[in-house]
Amino acid sequence: MTNTTTLPDDLDKLIACPSCDLLQQRVIPAPGKFSRCPRCHSMLISNKRNVIDNTLASAVSTAILMCAAVFFPFISLKGAGLTRDASVMDAIGAFTSGFMAPLTLAVAAFIVIIPVLRATALFYALAPLRFGRRPAKHAAKSFRLAMALKPWSMAEIFVVGVVVALVKVVDLADVSLGPSFWAFAALVLIVVFENSTLCKWTIWRLLAPNK
Template sequence: MNAAAPQTEINPDEIIVCPTCDAAYHLQRPSFDERAVCERCHTALITPRRKAGMQIIALALSVLILVVAAVCFPFLSIRAAGATNSISVLETALAFRGEAYGPLAWVVLGFIVVIPFVRAVLSIYVLVPLVFERPVYRGAKEAFKWLDRLHPWSMAEIFVLGCAVALVKVADLAEIRFGAAFWMFCGLVVVVLVQDSFLCRWSVWNSLVHPRKQ
């Protein structure tokens, strides 16, 4: 892409600004499966894909299913001194009610469960009318803004990595086995990463600002 040259009047619709380094460029729309990349910091600016909207919706539905299942199924089981116990993520948070670490447990639950769930719902809310060529829903622009704002706070992958490291360290004290929920969280991490890689923020925002005439 070519850097925007100074001029008296600039059409905002023909300018794109890199979200990382603030470099401004004259807008050049790439074809499907091509990428428009910032020359300064190499951030991907436009990444259109064929049928990406339907793929993102399918992945968002997968996220909803995985989040609900991961909360309900056992996360791990511990066996020590002949006794075995298993616990889910939700049961862990409830177990800290009234304790000093209670608020922290609920904050962690929000980062690894609530925020991925909300982002999946927002994705569906924004993309369904665009994919099926319907009028955009009320508040779709604000919903898309929140979808992007919540991205740094979705920390399922950090949770999975932290649990794996912590449980390896205590493996000598007890027999520990990962439950179904742990592997669901691993799947959730992969699905969320793929979903974010398919999402072209510029394309979605352009469709929201300039919807197709019915």
């Protein structure tokens, strides 16, 4: 096949499926609808309303909830006259002895650092667009970082872990849940909201329209 000189404008009339590489005409679906690849059925474009607003909203709420989750009491345990209050920091610092220490860092990253980093990166990349300004200098880099970190942000998995742990100790002692636990529970809803509202393809076109 001979390659003609294809202008960027021409190329933007086409789309290649990110999962199977099938080249096809780019059709932007109607608002609220999404398009799938005819060959492998992967999602191509999801034309969500208010993508920027919704993504910013989830970034800001993640940051606020995470502050609450880290600083408020998490869970307290009462048994045989003893009380043990555990914060999220205690859970993070659980693996401090010897060769388990790196695991402490990993747990901290999975449940606090990466979610906060993602929220910050999304805010940095998208806030200027929301207020009608030019994207910040490193907007592209930080949005890519936010997308790459997505599988490693595990706040919602942590919440399920907490529930399983509570079932194990509930016979041993009285358990009471603090505000931090509920902040984490709310984070799960934010994750679900973000997953349903974020379309990479659309955001990239808004971030860098004339390229």
